[in-house]
Amino acid sequence: WMPLPWRKWRLVGRVEAGDEVPDRLPRKGVVLVGPAERPTWAAFDCPCGRGHRLMVNLDKTRRPAWRVESLSPLSIRPSVDDITKERRCHFFISKGRITWARDERRKIR
Numbered sequence: 001w002m003p004l005p006w007r008k009w010r011l012v013g014r015v016e017a018g019d020e021v022p023d024r025l026p027r028k029g030v031v032l033v034g035p036a037e038r039p040t041w042a043a044f045d046c047p048c049g050r051g052h053r054l055m056v057n058l059d060k061t062r063r064p065a066w067r068v069e070s071l072s073p074l075s076i077r078p079s080v081d082d083i084t085k086e087r088r089c090h091f092f093i094s095k096g097r098i099t100w101a102r103d104e105r106r107k108i109r
Contacts, residue, residue, distance in 0.1 A: 007027070007028055008028065008073050008074065008095070008096025008097060009028045009029075009030060009044075009047075009073070009074045009093055009096045009097065009098065010028065010029065010030065010072070010073070010074055010096060011029075011030055011031075011032065011071050011072070011074060012025065012026050012029035012030065012031060013029075013031045013032075014031065014032045014033075014036060014039070015031060015032075015033055016033070016034065016035075017033065018033050018041060018043070018055065020033075021033060021043045021053075021055075025043075025044060025045055027045075028047075029044065029045075030042055030043070030044040030074060031043045031044070032058075032068070033055075034058070034059075039058050039068070040057070040058055040059045041055050041056065041057060041058055041059075042055070042056050042058055042066070042068065042076060043055045046082065046089050047089075047091060047098045048087070048089045050087065052082075054080060054082055054089075056076065056080060066078065066080070070095075073095045073096030073097075074093055074095075074096050075093060075094045075095055075096075076093040077092075078092075079091060079092045079101055080092075080093070081101070
């Protein structure tokens with residue numbers, strides 16, 4: 001088995017409800033949750049590799065909200081910023097690639 005570093009982030013499935021998202025997702029795989037014409041969530045494993053799952057809201061009527069700008073290659077806007085006491089994962093998904101944000105001003109205590 002060899003990792004595929006060139007593989008881009010991509011849509012790997014759609015489900016109707018959040019509890020239907022598979023426990024294991026392919027590396028760099030995203031599942032959309034909700035109706036096909038207007039999904040409400042995007043679920044994926046964080047690219048940091050620590051094993052935590054992220055679900056970003058795609059419903060414009062709730063805040064904060066993200067939008068899927070493109071499915072192929074995958075682009076989600078704005079940046080994803082997951083902050084906990086243990087870590088901060090702040091990145092962009094654009095054209096199927098991850099770009100880590102540099103923000104030295106905000107520190108986790």
